[in-house]
């Protein structure tokens with residue numbers, strides 16, 4: 029029988045393995061993810077989502093245990109991402125240009141190597157740091173430099189570049205938006221936090237569709253609703269997401285990557301538990317780089333990367349095939365065969381991410397029951413250019429490992445096993461890589477765009493540049509769905525920026 033301290037350590041280890049390994053574990057939790065609903069009645073305050081309601085809401089729930097879907101990467105806020113947002117036509121347009129950078133950054137507390145005050149701030153709510161465990165980060169960015177991709181601050185300007193990964197993290201632990209923004213104010217009288225709640229209806233009044241409140245339920249049943257169209261807007265269209273594949277495994281002769289079979293020791297667990305240090309302080313992603321594909325260059329966008337690579341500095345461990353078959357929805361035999369050569373060796377992989385997709389999907393209601401899951405069709409690869417970009421990304425990942433002196437000194441090489449199902453293509457050819465991505469790809473969980481911001485007269489817009497739902501009054505959408513274009517890179521930081529902009533807009537509206 030396990031002793032008590034042993035059991036505790038096992039539990040800590042298991043929790044952290046889950047955190048380290050699989051974004052898909054988090055994705056699976058989407059089903060159970062509780063929505064937070066902020067409601068207020070005092071227009072003077074800064075946390076308005078809906079004004080003027082008088083519902084009787086108790087405030088006994090505490091969200092400390094809300095699961096966080098995000099891995100907390102803090103990446104890529106260059107303003108190029110935001111220039112096309114919001115439209116240019118007169119009036120209030122806070123989104124173009126530089127303001128959103130200063131806005132976001134001013135709430136940060138940055139601890140990093142690029143201490144440029146134009147792009148990074150100190151003393152804000154949100155902690156941004158590199159984990160204590162840096163892993164292969166230096167090796168990787170040195171190799172990238174050798175193949176022409178310099179080490180630089182990817183949150184400053186856009187160009188090809190490589191950087192260690194930053195997290196919203198404090199002392200080795202997640203520092204998410206709940207801890208940064210919500211927890212400190214959760215006792216405010218006019219803030220209501222509802223776990224296990226589901227909004228079923230927005231209440232409108234008057235000819236101008238004034239939103240005056242919401243109906244929501246906790247666990248009860250709900251009769252079918254008749255939904256009447258008040259404002260005809262393309263809600264649910266324009267769904268964009270980052271789709272990716274893992275390129276590798278790349279085998280090396282030295283133990284430069286984390287090998288969970290060997291390195292997940294009691295001392296590694298204790299070092300994390302006591303000081304937030306060591307391999308468990310990192311998700312396994314240790315560096316990232318942005319690259320410009322030929323597709324972008326041919327569109328005169330040489331200064332706007334469309335490929336993101338993320339270094340997964342972990343060896344293929346004993347359990348990898350089981351995990352990957354679950355994450356990538358492949359049969360276990362497929363992953364067993366594919367990962368066999370790398371098992372027991374030192375290895376790492378490179379996530380190849382389509383940073384600026386052309387394909388768009390949609391999300392659609394499946395009936396009138398608000399509790400029924402909607403239809404979600406990401407429509408990946410509908411536009412063949414997306415595959416061209418990923419094929420180039422795969423080849424550049426291989427090039428980095430096989431043609432940089434740094435990785436050559438470690439005898440770095442792509443393993444020799446073709447992905448099962450793609451063997452009939454010449455190994456490493458463009459056709460092979462295309463087949464590879466069609467069989468072996470995964471969302472990075474960045475869906476957005478389904479309530480796109482734009483000019484009020486644009487047929488593609490759901491909200492205007494003040495995030496108001498066009499055709500209604502008093503109703504705003506403030507989340508990643510308002511992005512007209514998916515940002516180039518992890519959407520964690522841009523989504524926090526949207527929330528901050530939304531808070532500023534609401535404050536200035538009610539102060540007028």
Ligand SMILES: *[C@@H]1O[C@H](CO)[C@@H](O)[C@H](O)[C@H]1NC(C)=O
Pocket residue numbers: 283285286287290291307
């Ligand atoms: C992992 O274990 C190997 C083999 O014991 C060792 O050489 C390497 O330094 C360890 N790495 C870490 C990060 O602990």
Ligand SMILES: *[C@@H]1O[C@H](CO)[C@@H](O)[C@H](O)[C@H]1NC(C)=O
Pocket residue numbers: 328
């Ligand atoms: C390409 O970009 C340059 C610099 O922004 C611009 O001057 C030029 O007109 C563009 N060419 C095309 C074909 O869009």
